[in-house]
Amino acid sequence: MEEKRPPLISGRSNAQRKEDSQRRKGIFLEAFEEWGTIKKGCEAAGVHRETYSWWHSTDPDFSKKVDLMRQSFAESLEALALDRVKNPDKNRGSDVLLLGLLNANMPAKYRPSVAMDQDSAKELITEWRKASQAVKKEGVSVDEPLPVSVEDTLTEILARKKG
Numbered sequence: 001m002e003e004k005r006p007p008l009i010s011g012r013s014n015a016q017r018k019e020d021s022q023r024r025k026g027i028f029l030e031a032f033e034e035w036g037t038i039k040k041g042c043e044a045a046g047v048h049r050e051t052y053s054w055w056h057s058t059d060p061d062f063s064k065k066v067d068l069m070r071q072s073f074a075e076s077l078e079a080l081a082l083d084r085v086k087n088p089d090k091n092r093g094s095d096v097l098l099l100g101l102l103n104a105n106m107p108a109k110y111r112p113s114v115a116m117d118q119d120s121a122k123e124l125i126t127e128w129r130k131a132s133q134a135v136k137k138e139g140v141s142v143d144e145p146l147p148v149s150v151e152d153t154l155t156e157i158l159a160r161k162k163g
Helices: 014-035 038-045 049-058 060-086 095-105 118-138 148-162
Strands: none
Touching: 014 038, 014 049, 014 060, 038 049, 049 060, 060 095
16 A cells, blocks of 8 residues: 655645645545554555644544544454354454454444443352352253342342442
C-alpha cells in the first residue's frame, strides 16, 4: 500500500493542494478501513496525526467516512470471528486478541455488561466450586441444569453487582 507521494512544494496552486489533500484523505480512509487505526492511516497517507485531526474537525464528509470505515473494520473483525466459529480447525491467530478487538470496536455487542470486583469474583468462584462438589456427590450429568439452590445463589451474586 506504500505509495510514492510528491514532495510538498510551496509553489503549488490551491487546486493542486486541494487535489493532494483529497487523494491523501482517500489513502487514509483505505488504510483505516484495513487496519482500524489512525496511526496506520496517517502513515499510509504520509500525513501527521495533527493533519488527520484537522481534517476530522473541519470536513464533516471526511468525519462521516471515517465513521463508516470504522464500522467496516469492526464488521471485518466480526466476519473473522464468525469464520473461526464455523471453521474451528483453521487456527489463524489469537482468539483472545480477536475478542479484545471486538470489545473495543463493537462494545455494544461484544463488551461484557457485568463488571465484577475482586470480592464478588472470589465469592462466585467459591459458589461454583461448591456447586461442582455437589454435582460430583449427586452424580448429576453435566448436561443437566444446575440445582435450583446453586442457580439462585449465582443469580443473587450477579444481581448484587448490577445494582
